[in-house]
Amino acid sequence: MTDLVQYSKDNDVAVITINNPPVNALSPGVPEGIAEAVERIEKDPSVKAAVLIGGGRTFIAGADIKEFVKLTSGGRRGDIGIAQYLLTIENSRKPIVVAIHGNALGGGLEVAQACHYRVASPDAKVGQPEVNLGIIPGAGGTQRLPRLAGIAKAIEMCTVGKPIKAAEALECGIVDRVIEGDLLAGAIAFAREVAGKPAPKTRERNEKLGTPEQNALIFAAARETVRKKQRGLPAPLVAIDAIEAATKLPFEKGCEEEKRLFYQCLYSDQSKALIHVFFAEREVSKIPDIPKEPQIIPVNSVAIVGAGTMGGGIAMVCANAGIPVVIKDTDQGALDRGLATIQKNYATSVKRGRFTQEYVDQRMKMIKTTLSYDDFAGADMVIEAAFEGMALKKEIFAELDRACKRGAILSSNTSTLNIDEIAATTSRPEAVIGMHFFSPANVMRLLEIVRGKASGKDVIATCMQLSKKLGKVGVLVGNCRGFVGNRMFLPYIREAQFLVEEGAAPEAVDKAFVDFGMAMGPLAVGDLGGLDIAYRIRKEFRHTEKPGARQPFVEDRMVEMGRLGQKSGSGWYKYDADRRATPDPEIAALVCKWTADANVPQRQISAEEIVDRGIYTLVNEGARILEEGYALRAGDIDTIYVNGYGFPAYRGGPMWYADSVGLKKVYERVSEFHKQHGMLWEPAPLLKKLAESGKAFADFQRESAHATD
């Protein structure tokens, strides 16, 4: 038996425990160990049944994803080889009861399906999340799950990839009993109930497989839903094909088909990109100069400055995580409006079934308001979310310095301003840090944590840990203008404007990016956020642009004539009362006139050029950020773009995408644009260096701490 699997006995019941921390993944040795234990119980006449359980905080979270990377990068031969061990479990003549706590995901749920009975603790979750990695279940899940839960449920679980809770798993037949209290004791008692009876094999259960007529309708509807809701993703459709095979082929043949489809997905570019996204998101928490077990400041209360959209959203995020908040604003009207918006947002969530009224009532009780900084005295952390202006922020931080207790974290939600300048107005710059939430704060997963020159390591570590508690992906970035996300986004938006000025229709520009996989086109994003905001930022920072650099001008004129985007009913598009966009002939005519007046030559621009110019401008700026040390790794930039800017996860983020195209090719294209369009396209030195040495962004790792301005 391997060290990863332990065998013990509770009189006539064997207990097989998996011990592969942190999540009991099915790394090499785990499936083998389970199979060996099963062979042992077969041979031991004193054993009548067995319980299979996970040690530590969870049952099995799936196959070991690192092994997939080894396989596809040529670091390992053969196949993942879990399925054959599951047959050993299923073939056992003595019943095996699986006891699930924490998660049974992917291969973990497939192990459970091969056992004869399944019991779970009430807070356990089970799921087939493989599609999130661009693959399908590959150890019999598409063949056994429909036999336990029925075709429709199996399709839903394998295509959406969202785990379900124990109660739902019980209802649909995946779990046989939910056990309150001691799970192992309950599972052993269950095992004694079924000991001596024949062990039912899931693969022989056909009663839920439906008729061809019923199934035809289910499959057709499911394919249509996937095409609509999971645009650009082949894996969910492939999962449906594999489940269809379960309804048409004998079990063994169905498994062969599943295996073929699994490997077809595993070696796809999409799967490699999605696996990169999975690991990159976990890598962000590893910061070279911060110890693995850092000092953490307990955050049991938060004070927020500003009851506007951001302040209110952040208050909801804290309350949802169980942290009481107090919001301060300058007058009662602002506080009342802020609270009303929070209430309205919660009411929408209740209407949509996301929260119960009782839950919302509890959260609302956690949100208090005040007009005085004196009520901040007890707060462990402050998040300033006032209007974006340096003078105001300096005033606020001076007040915070006076009112807050020593040891409190003083953070700013600024999206553009210099954290060090803000910190300098306090007597404790080590307590100051940026917490850049994205709008709407209660929805968007991304949180840029901006490290100032003096930000304390305990402050950084606390914010990183807190981001997880708040349900966010916190990425630590250095202190430069726009930090990482917006610093890259501004040139991207600007490029979209240049493309229109050179002759592309706004809707053609947006369509090219949406077809590439972006959640929205850049011009539609501008309309959504308000063109006047971008206008103000452009004006404020114009002096920082390189002299002689090309400037877009059409959008400025639109703002000056009152086309501010969705809020004014027109911008790059025109909007109806429900804010639905349609192309606007007026804007087409205006662009035509303005560009003629300015002598900008007009031409046909292909979708390919649109995408290259938009995405490579992100990549080129990302390369500078990486080299200058404002992001620690290319994967951190990717995590920011996938979670905060609607970049398609299946392309891995801009830096991964560039690596997959090949940096030589990207560099050549950037150099071509440099010749055509001038200095804004000057290739980033790191891009040039890596391209010339045949390397990728993924090879570039920074060991030192972040750069700060």
Ligand code: 3H9
């Ligand atoms: C599959 O099963 C295919 C099958 O059909 C069989 C085919 C033949 N492998 O997320 P956390 C690491 S596909 C390797 O921070 P949490 C993770 O990288 C798989 N490593 O914890 C991290 O490492 P580090 C289907 C894994 O509590 C550490 O564990 N399963 C795996 O927030 C802690 O992770 C999935 O897709 C893994 N499978 O969340 C589930 N899982 O500390 C993927 C985790 O070095 N996992 N790690 O950074 C998850 O969704 C979450 O990790 C989980 C825990 C919910 C389990």
